[in-house]
Amino acid sequence: MNHFQFQNGTLHCEETPVSEIARTVGTPFYLYSRATLERHFKAFDQSFGDIDHLTCFAVKACSNIAVLNLFAKLGGGADIVSGGELFRALKAGIPASKIIYSGVGKTEAELRAGLTAGILMFNVESAQELERLQRVAADMNVTAPVAFRVNPDVDPKTHAYISTGLAKNKFGIPIQEAGELYQQAAAMEHITVKGISCHIGSQLTLISPFIESLVKVKAFVGQLNDQGISIDHIDLGGGVGITYDGEQPPHPQEYARAIKDELGDLKATLIFEPGRVIVGNAGILITEVQYTKSNRGGENEKKFVVVDAAMNDLTRPSLYDAYHRIEPVMDQGAAHERVDIVGPICETGDFLARDRELPRVEQGDLLAVMSAGAYGFTMSSNYNSRPRVAEVLVDGTSHTVIRERETLESLINGEHIPEYK
Ligand code: LLP
Numbered sequence: 001m002n003h004f005q006f007q008n009g010t011l012h013c014e015e016t017p018v019s020e021i022a023r024t025v026g027t028p029f030y031l032y033s034r035a036t037l038e039r040h041f042k043a044f045d046q047s048f049g050d051i052d053h054l055t056c057f058a059v060k061a062c063s064n065i066a067v068l069n070l071f072a073k074l075g076g077g078a079d080i081v082s083g084g085e086l087f088r089a090l091k092a093g094i095p096a097s098k099i100i101y102s103g104v105g106k107t108e109a110e111l112r113a114g115l116t117a118g119i120l121m122f123n124v125e126s127a128q129e130l131e132r133l134q135r136v137a138a139d140m141n142v143t144a145p146v147a148f149r150v151n152p153d154v155d156p157k158t159h160a161y162i163s164t165g166l167a168k169n170k171f172g173i174p175i176q177e178a179g180e181l182y183q184q185a186a187a188m189e190h191i192t193v194k195g196i197s198c199h200i201g202s203q204l205t206l207i208s209p210f211i212e213s214l215v216k217v218k219a220f221v222g223q224l225n226d227q228g229i230s231i232d233h234i235d236l237g238g239g240v241g242i243t244y245d246g247e248q249p250p251h252p253q254e255y256a257r258a259i260k261d262e263l264g265d266l267k268a269t270l271i272f273e274p275g276r277v278i279v280g281n282a283g284i285l286i287t288e289v290q291y292t293k294s295n296r297g298g299e300n301e302k303k304f305v306v307v308d309a310a311m312n313d314l315t316r317p318s319l320y321d322a323y324h325r326i327e328p329v330m331d332q333g334a335a336h337e338r339v340d341i342v343g344p345i346c347e348t349g350d351f352l353a354r355d356r357e358l359p360r361v362e363q364g365d366l367l368a369v370m371s372a373g374a375y376g377f378t379m380s381s382n383y384n385s386r387p388r389v390a391e392v393l394v395d396g397t398s399h400t401v402i403r404e405r406e407t408l409e410s411l412i413n414g415e416h417i418p419e420y421k
Helices: 018-025 034-047 065-073 083-091 108-117 127-140 175-186 208-226 252-263 276-282 316-320
Strands: 004-007 010-013 029-033 053-058 077-080 099-101 121-124 144-151 191-197 233-235 269-272 283-295 302-307 326-328 336-342 351-359 366-369 390-395 398-403
Touching (some): 010 018, 018 029, 029 034, 034 252, 077 083, 083 099, 083 108, 099 108, 108 127, 121 127, 121 191, 121 233, 127 175, 144 175, 144 208, 208 252, 276 283, 326 351
Parallel strands (some): 053 077, 077 099, 121 144, 233 269, 302 336
Antiparallel strands (some): 283 366, 326 366, 390 398
16 A cells, blocks of 8 residues: 555645645655655564564665665665665665675675674675675775675566576576685685575566575575574565566465465574665655657557656656556546657657557646656666756655756766866
């Protein structure tokens, strides 16, 4: 359930009319609901309330420090994949002791930053990363807490670009080769073996792939224990899907029940890295219609609604052919027509929706692109020299700009014209 609902034909975010925010903030902008963010975080976290666990929000899904701060206040940790995300998580008030660091390409500077902060663990993805971490930790005279991210070779049955747990994907260490690395790590002076991690993909709508990989991880943890290597943190990654358009992903409670059943008497702190399931339906993108036009060619007349948001603001439709529901902010009961909703960028791939039935809209109307809270703003760019849009957080009847719209000046920040001789 989310707090974006129509009241008297006008879209509201909690108790605030979206059109009112558009009037003061301008368009386009991302809009988040505090009540929904908190509700979704708690729904996930409390599903595991009866067992030892830590919910580390996947910062990449939505990294505004105001959003991260809400989760910090609810006891959440963070799953980060860069030094930038570490910086944000700490700024937002997430304790280092609740931060885990994933990703295949951590630089030396990033490892150093994680060690300086004192994070909970590094999810190491290769033998070379382990060696580098040992060297950096030795240099700093500290001990690095490590989990290995294993690749269980399980098909998550999701979009190919966001599937990560197959042998052909770049992620993790093949589970059959990981034992050797655990042995090496256990013998390293500046490494402490802390856990194991595994993340098989995103937007999963089935529980079975999660369980399939847990079965493999559990068997492997048993082998490690037999070899005298104890694993006290098991990180099961993120990946529970959401409804964009009729998908029926498992409810977090169902997911939790299945995990707990499979876990049996295995004793460890469970770590989760949910992103999309918490923020996806807690944020929308508001855009204004600039023009409507039709291109008549043969019998295929095509109608276009040109809006002021584009693929640089929300890249998911162009990149993954992803579906986002689109609603007029003022529902005036207009007749429907089939349109493409496109942005101003000079590429045919710049669309938010294609061949979509939409109530007839006119110049100046506002549209809401739904389910845009995850991988929306965080994947936005300045392509076509478009300043990145504002982010706004609603709390009941009030709203706060939690990230200002970029200015033209900010577009060229740090650029220099050389002084030619
Ligand atoms: N943990 C790790 C190691 C990950 O790589 C990811 C997502 C997550 C957790 C969070 O997964 P979630 O709970 O959000 O499914 N840009 C794509 C999604 C990329 C996901 C990358 N990894 C999209 O817009 O669909």
